[in-house]
Amino acid sequence: MAWRFQASKFKNTTPRLPKKEDTIFDLPIGNLSCSNNGIQASATYLAFHVEGEGGKLGVVPVGTKGRKLRKDISLVCAHGDQVDDFCFMTFDDDLLVTCSRDDNIKVWHLSDETATPSLSCEVCVGHGVLLDAMKPHTTASNLIAASSLGNAFIVDIEHKSVVAKVDGFTDKGYSLDWSEDGKLLAISADKGRQVCVYDVRSGTSPLQKLNVHQGLGRESRVLFCGDRLLSSGFTSKRTQELNVLDVGKWDKPIHTQEYVSTTGILMPLYDPDTKLVFLVGKGTNKLFIAEFQSKVPYLSPVYEMSMAEQNLGACLGSKRCVTVMDGEIDTLYQLTRHSIVPVSCIVPRRSYRDFHADLFPATRGPNAGCTSDEWLAGTDALPTKISLDPGAANSKSSSSPSSCTATAANCLPRTTEKDVSATVPKSIIDPVSSQRTSDVLGRMDSEKISNSERTDSHQGKPEVRELVYTVDDISEKENEVRNKVASHHKQADVLPECQKLDLSSSEELSSVSPDTVAPIRVRQLNKGDGVIGRSLSARVRPKSCVVGQVASKFRHVELKANTAVFTNLRNVNTQLPLETNGACTSGKFIAVPLKGPAGIVGIYEVDKPEKLPDGVMDGIFNKALVTDLHWNPFNDEQLAVSTDVGSINFWRLTTTDGPRNEMQPEKVLNMGGNKVLCFQWHPMASDLLAVALPDNSIEICESKTLTRRTKIISHSAAVIALAWSSDGRRLISIGKDLMLNVHQPQLGNECLIAQKKVLERGHSGRLLYACDDRLIVTVGMTRSSSRQVQLFDASSLQEIYTQQIDSGTQPLVPYYDYDSSVLFLSGKGSRIINMYEVCYDPPYLLPLTPYVAPGIGQAIAFHNKKMCDVMAVEFQRAWRITEKAIEQLIFRVPRVKKDMFQSDLFPDALVTWRPVMTADEWLAGSTKAPHFESLKPDGVTALGDILKSSSVPSTVLSSAAFIPKSIPADSEPKPTAKLEASLKKAEDIWSSKIEERTLEQDDMEGVSEEEWTEAL
Template identity: 70%
Template sequence: MAWRFQASKFKNTTPHLPKKEDTIFDLPIGNLSCTNNGVQASGSYLAFHVEGEGGKLGALPINAKGRKLRKDMAIVCAHADQIDDFCFMTFNDDLLVTCSRDDNVKLWRLSGEEATPSLECEIHVGNGVLMDSIKSHSTASNIIAAASVGDAYVIDVERKVVATKLHGFVDKGQSVDWSEDGKLLAVSADKGREVCVYDARSGTSPIQRLAVHQGLGRESRVLFCGDRLLSSGFTSKRAQEVHVLDVGRWDTPIHTQEYVSATGVLMPFYDPDTKLVFLIGKGTNKLFIAEFQSKVPHLSPVYEMSLAEQNLGACLGSKRNVKVMDGEVDTLYQLTKHCILPIPCIVPRRSYRDFHADLFPDTRGPKAGCTSAEWLAGSNSLPEKVSLAPNGTNGLPYVSSKTPSPISPPVPTVKEAVKTVVEPRHSPDMQRARAQTHPSHTLTSGTLPDSVCHSTFKPKIALDGDKPEVKELVYTVDDNSEKENGLRKENDSHHKLTEVGVYPKLERSTSVDQSTVSPVPEPPIRIRQLNDKSDRSISARVRPKSCVVGVVASKFRHVETLIGARANNTIFTNIRNVNTQLPLETNGACTSGKFVAVPLKGPAGVVGIYDVEKPGKLPDGVMDGIFNKAQVTDLHWNPFDDEQLAVGTDVGLINFWRLTRDDGPRNEMHPEKVLNAGGEKILCFQWHPMASDLLAVALSDNSIEIWESKTLTRRRRIVSHSAAVMALGWSSDGHRLVSIGKDLMLNVHQPQLGDECLLAQRKVLDRAHSGRVLYACDDRLIIVVGMTRSSSRQVQLFDASSLEEIYTQQIDSGTQPLVPHYDYDSSVLFLSAKGNRTINMYEVSCDSPYLLPLTPYTAPLIGQAIAFHNKKRCDVMAVEFQRAWRLTERTLEQVIFRVPRVKKDVFQSDLFPDALVTWRPVMTAEEWLAGSSKTPLFESLMPEGVSALAKPVAFVAPSRAPPKPAVSSLEHAHEPKVEPNRKEVQNSWSSKILEDRTLEQDEMEGVSEEEWTESL
């Protein structure tokens, strides 16, 4: 049963959106009405549809980049009518095959760096034959298959004749594909409802007729995936659907999966080396990556991505062009209205300095296994495989089967690739610094390479003498935003350290010679630092440290996520009318120790309340809830009162509700009290983490106000942003309040100082779409989660004392913002988003690599929100370090995050330090407003009567023996050399061990002598 625990090497494959300079943009593509994939790639060229001229194609070299107008590309004037399908020959990178409904099948040769087209030959299939789809053979040269209405044709290109005519399907053949061994041909027909499988050399009738999809589609796709057959079509409700069938067992599909409702088909692509399947929705912006496996589910999800632009077409690049020294296993080309994006799919590894042979098995080479004549005669010879290793024995240059190779753009050969790896373009000092630095576990925005193994890592060290300690109130002002932007662009890698500030200096885990590092420039920010004489620091408490075995890894890296039925079967079903149009500033749902609050649809601001101890199916009918009589903008439970819920509205009111388990129908309830903020819209608010009845409120007039909920009075008013505030965050000790606004600025406040309490300010965002901010690592770091201009979602780390940017990592791309949740005790950061299925997790560290990736969780259903409990709800004896509730449009499921451990009968003290008390106030609102400097409380989570995990014994250096009196060497010379007698030593130990010569049978009782009788 070892296969159950064997993880796939490609389960973390991640697509990375390229930078604009790495794409081909300003292309004249426009809106397409074709039924093919729109773009095709060979090892040397790209071919794609162009706007307004259905019979013409654009052609460019495979390594083309930048702006390409019509005058900068080659135009293939292929047909008078619209091109129905086109493809490159499998074993000839410069031969392009096209077909149209009113003309012959044509072969075009592309040559030179400008991809100049020339007609190679025409093949007449028959009078009145309307071609719809074509496909080159997978093992033989000069063989193509073409499908028409009711018939399919196997064409011998070398002899320019139709070798075989196949029949037996209804309507036009929308898609054709050859099996990997070249023996079978599959045709998708009857508007996607039927797939016919042929053995083209043994007969003209199909050997199998497969009824697949129920819906009628303008397009459908069929694809051989090793010994599986994949069909893409629609359900009867117009939802995208994928069927997987096992070759040899055609009766029923072994896997069926339904995706979103759309008009465009899912275009499938398969990599036989990695067994990865790429499904990209035509007319949508969705990309799904899945992996074939031998166990259920046979098609396992790997990654789901929302692309920045609508897909008009896509294709998979040649395996011979991937950058193996960057961990790139595949390249997917996306066709949009104006550009072509090469999307590299990368497997994260700790280092890319060595070739990872387990990721790159030998792949199909450029030489065919047999000729067309040999294949038609019955040959099944397979193409020779080549190695992708830069130092392999098999070369990777293009080899033409019949004709001279085109003058294509230079592709680095094996020796050149090795030279690129051995001689990176860095100074010797930088090479020494890079050699001592641990690479990040995942690719970041600064490590996306442009060539083979080319990294832009630039370490930046803050020296002790660079910046004096601040002792009094100091202002450092730099309003030159252009200078700030220039500095940010120069530091692409974002691997920087902090400077000396209020908190202790963050030390890097690597050592770099100070003489080789240039001084750090002053940060272009506005900052005011205070002389803090009180040692208010919580960094002295014991925290679970990461394991270091050659590389840095997290103790939580193998986190196990249980949800719904697996999480104690705690799930609410039959939930209806979930509000999916909430503002971006709210998290969507919240939970206390007793209830979960879920906003529902409707103008009355209804919020459903669900008891966490009573999961199950909700009754039919009108959904019960509390009515706020205005649109809900944000909501939070009082962290110190499980029965008080605060709900912000767009009319400037915050309703405080008192909710108990004995309440009747809640639609007739009224708020316990109402806070009137003066008519300004409530954008978001946050309860104070230590003081009771105190909360910070962000209003639509760009201000932040501190309110006391007990007396409903305003205590502070802060105006530091020039645009609306998007997010607020308290430090764990409650002395600092951080905010980010649509002015792209990050502001740090100390509200205890009064209304003029701005301490520091810096521009941190690229786009005013949305964002979140919070403190981490015992308030030494500030985490900003935002979006770039290209819709990439990223995480930025800043030093809390100086606002120096430390690290930036891109997570993925999407339209909805990432919602973070930080667990102060484990230092784990949870990232989720509305409309996504994946929960990404990282352990945050003050030292490199800063974000240690944990095992992400991908749910079967798209989520709307996730709400986390405090630490008291965790079952620490089951090694649970966090609990939450995940909301979908129909269910509310409990989620449990735990670490797999064997010894669950002891308390795992290495994972559970004393927990930060967030469920009990430390002070009152009046004490905090008076300037109280109380520190946070910590409490052990170890249950009574349970033993803790044994801690490793610390090594104690032996004390030095007292010096002996000096003895001359002459005295030692006359002393006899005494050696211990081994027998005496053995006897001395034996004398200390009790000797027992009693045998076990001596203790047994036998029968008496009288019972013995003589046998006669």
């Protein structure tokens, strides 16, 4: 098994999104209904579909950047009907071939930098033949394969004739591909369920008919990947599926993998030099990178990325155009509704000063191995390969004078030391957090009001000034703030030292039109009532810096699944309202709603995972449909369940209970007959909760006395989500009126202090506070069913960042861990848990390794921080509910030395399991601060203490560094006794862990020196 430790050179391949100014934006693309990849690239040009004109294609030269309107691009008026497929010829970068269902195959010649098209020739394959897909030959020039209904044609565009024809497949051919040596042709047909493999020169019948997928699809893909054949389709449950077959061993797939449930196909793109497969989800924003291996697993995952926008198409750029001296092994072009995004795929190395020949083997050159006549006569000559080394002479070859303007030699950055210094800003500015608090937006925190405003206010009653801002009032200044902070999906510029740099104004794009800004309503408050703003201090959370980019210390999170499982679960309620999370857990129990009109909730002890007994599922009966449920955060035995008849049942549950179907609720809070939409317990005050009702109101209720204390009416439609700030002073809500409202309930009736429209659809939504209550995170859906996360500054409601996660019909349910600042995103009916570390500064969302479960889930319930085993480097625990089981998930960070407390990962935890005050104290206006508690077990040494004790104080180092050489050695400063004791303690600690003359790595199998790369 030693081969497993021989890590691939490309296992750390990382896609890097460009800045907006490095993309091509404002293109007239729109919504596409084509069944091809939407975009194709040669070494010279990019061709793509354009909006509203199915028979036309847009063309721009490779390397184009900035805003390009319809008048700025070249249009190829190819056909009268929609272009069904198009491609560039493999060995002529200037020839674009198109086909349509009502016309001949047309060959277009593109010339000069404006990509002016001219019709080179037409080829008629037969009267009434409807063509669907095309693919140029991989070794011979001027040959192209085109598929139709039950037939495929081999066309010689030089002689303008059909030279061969194959048949034998069902329905139309959705996709086709040539093998790398040009001998075999594969066609995907029968709505993606069938793949036929042909040897075109030996006969018209298929060599193999393969049944690869069970589901029917509007599209399918087939792709030769070296000696493998990859097929992309769907399962019978409409889940994206990949099948990998070994060429020559067609009996069954050697690898099968399912992805997400969606209607869009996974578009596979293959790089034969690196053996990497890029899987782009059409209609989603997902990009998966995998690598082919010679042994199990044959298709190994490398990277998963959520793109900024929805994918309409994708293609790989020419290998001859990669920037080899930046470690760029491939360029992926993403086609979106309004832009083309070149995504650079980088392999991180410590230095790029030298050419890394191991990353860039010789690649296929621009000259064909043989002509079409020679290939038809039986020649199998392969194209000549060229080196990508900028110093190699043949790296500059091209197929035409107008070919790739950025060949390997030209792509080498010739930056001198003077140039580098000129590009680095001269000063380092404060974090962007200081920029986001705009003067034009009203400050919600009362401590921000000037002294003059305090003295002018009335005594005994707080002064409230309502400031209503509209688009016209603030558009200019708000767009100025956006340019300073970051545009949507704009990556932060970070040097290897991870410094934040002030981008010069010259780099800003003057041609970018300002986005439409929703009006913000903000009220400014004074301190007359003692209610102040955010009480939490900003916590510094350490980050890593990898290849000049900020990365999370949790990015390699690993999940220990199935450690405890409840099996034989039945009758899970899969039709709960969208406002509820679906399940909840305390330190002792898990509560799972079950099917039925009686509102049954199953209760399971977390310490006793087992196979549940057969028969009728036991649980508590609420006698009405359940709408929401939450455990009391300060009492592991009290469960609150809201119903659709306007009551909240409070249950007292213990481990000694008998059959729970005979139990009665301890208390019932009647909400006046109104259906309870959702509710949230207060995070600091005991027995206090906020309840959303269908009359657009929010009520603050006390469970101990069953009283309704305060009523808030601020929405014009029903509330769909609530959330408290960590200090319990602010309550935020979103409703079906698409508005985000910020309340300070301790102010009384006039508690609405800010309001802004944040959602596109009122279908569903979630929200929460993050980053020490400095950010508000909302999770919603766009009109095109894309699920997205938005970040807003909590003090001004200024929109900071938007990230599209994926597409789906069910809303994403977020959970935020305050101490690690990790945001967990999961959806009902999904197998994926996406994780991000939320930052107050760019890039705002740092991706973590997502978890992909083997089956779909219904809900996820998280524990509080106290349940984590910090010595096992666990930073979160949860339970995942499926239709047949409840499985425990443990989120851990891989660390080698687990006998020490990892203080960099576990700062003092926010205490959420003990109340800070009573409900009466909070209602009386108490502003006690939250409590924090160390998670370090007694008798355990913290890693931070060891690092501090083993490091020499800076004062000693600085003084020793500047001692003149003429001073005798005995007169130099001696280490203090305290320092010597610290060093001795550190030496003793580490010496006890290392045996004499034996190191831990002596027993490990190493790799060759050239295999070493910097790990992400």
